[in-house]
Amino acid sequence: MSESEEKSLLYEGKAKKLYSTDDPNVVLVEYKDSFTAFNGEKRAEMSGKGRLNNLISSAIFEYLAKNGVPVHFIERFDELRQLAARVRIFPLEVVVRNITTGSIVKRLGIAEGMKLPRPLLEFYYKDDALGDPLVTEDHALLFEWADETDLKTIKEITFRVNELLKSLFDSIKIVLVDFKLEFGRDNDGKLLLADEISPDTCRFWDALTGDRLDKDRFRKDLGNVLDAYEEIWRRLSRIGK
Ligand code: UDP
Numbered sequence: 001m002s003e004s005e006e007k008s009l010l011y012e013g014k015a016k017k018l019y020s021t022d023d024p025n026v027v028l029v030e031y032k033d034s035f036t037a038f039n040g041e042k043r044a045e046m047s048g049k050g051r052l053n054n055l056i057s058s059a060i061f062e063y064l065a066k067n068g069v070p071v072h073f074i075e076r077f078d079e080l081r082q083l084a085a086r087v088r089i090f091p092l093e094v095v096v097r098n099i100t101t102g103s104i105v106k107r108l109g110i111a112e113g114m115k116l117p118r119p120l121l122e123f124y125y126k127d128d129a130l131g132d133p134l135v136t137e138d139h140a141l142l143f144e145w146a147d148e149t150d151l152k153t154i155k156e157i158t159f160r161v162n163e164l165l166k167s168l169f170d171s172i173k174i175v176l177v178d179f180k181l182e183f184g185r186d187n188d189g190k191l192l193l194a195d196e197i198s199p200d201t202c203r204f205w206d207a208l209t210g211d212r213l214d215k216d217r218f219r220k221d222l223g224n225v226l227d228a229y230e231e232i233w234r235r236l237s238r239i240g241k
Contacts, residue, residue, distance in 0.1 A: 007019055007020040007021060007022070008020055010027065014032075014034065014036045014040060015031065015032055015034060015036070015050075015053070015196070015200060016029050016030060016031055016032060016196070017029075017030040017032065018030075020086075021083070024086065024187070025085060025086055025186065025187050026074065026083055026084070026085065026086060027083070027084055027085075027086045028077060028081055028082075028083055029081060029082050029083075029084050030050070030080055030081045031049075031050035031051070031053045031054040031057075031080055031081070031082075031196075032049075032050050033045050033046055033047050033048065033049045033050045034049075035049065035200075035215070035218050035225070037215065037218060037219045038219070039128060039131050039132070040128065042218075042219070044218065046225060046226055048226055049225075049226060049229065050080050051079045051080055052198075052199075052226065052229040052230060052232075052233050053196060053198040053199070053200060053229070054076065054079065054080055054081065054082060055076075055079070055233050055237070056197075056198045056199065056229070056232055056233050056236060057073075057082070057196040057197050057198045058073065058075075058076040058082050059233075059236050059237065060165070060168075060197045060198075060236075061073035061193075061197065063164070063168055064161060064164060064165075064193065064197075067164050069157060069160060069161060069164070069193055070157070070190065070191065070192050070193060071192055071193045071194075072084045072085040072087050072184060072186070072192045072193065072194040072195075073085075084194070085186045085187075085192060086186065086187060087184025087185055087186050087192055087194050088184055088185050089126075089182055089183070089184040089194060089195070090145060090146050090150065090154070090182070090183050090184060090185075091125060091126040091127070091145050092123050092124065092125065092126060092135075092140060092145055092146060092154075092182070092183070093123070093124040093125075093126055093132060093180050093181075093182060094121065094122075094123060094154060094158050094180065094181045094182070094183070095121070095122045095123075095124060095178060095179070095180050095181075096119050096120065096121055096122075096158055096159075096161075096162045096178060096179055096181070097116060097119065097120040097122070097177070097178040098115070098116060098119055098162070098166070098175075098176060098177060098178060099113060099114065099115050099116065099175070099177045099178065099205075100112060100113065100114040100116065101113065101177055101178065101203060102178065102203070104120075104122075107134070119159065119162050121155060121158060121159070122134060123135050123136070123137065123139075123140060125139070125140075125145070126182075137151055150183075150191060153191050154183050154191070157181075157183070157191075157193055158181055161181060161193065162176070162179075165179070165197075165202075168239075169204065170207075171239065172235035172236065172238075172239065173206065173207040173208060173235070174204045174205070174206060174207060174213065174232070174235065175204070175205040175206075175207050176202065176203075176204065177202075177203035177204065177205055178202070178203050179197065179201055179202035179203070180201045180202075181193060181195070181197070181201075182194050182195035198229075199213060199214040199215055199228065199229050199232055200214075200215050201215075202214060203216060204232060211228075212228065213228040213229075213231055213232055214228065214232075
């Protein structure tokens with residue numbers, strides 16, 4: 001695809017901009033340098049963040065696609081952008097937890113850093129005005145955010161992604177603590193893993209030191225935020241070399 005084929009801005013979110021292309025089934029996703037947390041209350045710009053998340057998310061989606069996961073990702077276009085299938089996103093955030101931290105610790109008063117005996121899968125309703133509330137599968141069915149077949153497929157893909165990512169990050173001495181996925185349906189009706197997978201959407205702990213290598217550095221003002229993203233990219237880009 002050439003520069004001139006880039007078309008109009010379809011959507012601007014907190015971390016990405018979506019452009020149409022000459023192909024109605026394909027969008028160009030541009031990663032922004034902005035950080036947001038706590039439902040948009042905390043914001044910052046950090047030059048280089050968009051590039052790192054585009055590189056990291058592209059590498060992860062390439063790995064998942066290679067392992068048979070149906071993904072919207074087509075290819076990385078340049079340092080800031082990637083091509084992806086145009087999808088309609090299910091209004092659900094699918095969170096997997098391997099270790100307790102973050103909102104579950106606050107909500108349920110359980111200990112932080114507990115290794116769970118099996119991965120926990122949660123659904124949140126995607127609605128900024130409501131602060132993305134935790135919901136059950138029955139809410140999703142009743143309010144027609146997804147049907148039974150969709151939920152079954154989403155759960156199967158999510159657990160498979162967890163296993164694949166745990167193994168990938170284990171190989172670079174990083175613990176996959178938890179992460180969030182989003183799914184969509186393409187113009188042919190196929191259900192695909194969509195959005196991004198990056199230190200914005202996952203919690204990564206250094207296996208040796210326990211250092212936080214993700215957006216918690218921004219959320220909790222731990223400093224060296226982009227150094228952490230750079231470290232994730234440095235380790236990922238060395239795999240197989
Ligand atoms: N997460 C995300 N987007 C959201 C909410 C959560 O990417 O809108 C990710 C978050 O980075 C973490 C996981 O989902 O890896 C679980 O987040 P949690 O529910 O603990 O919420 P938080 O503490 O981030 O508010």
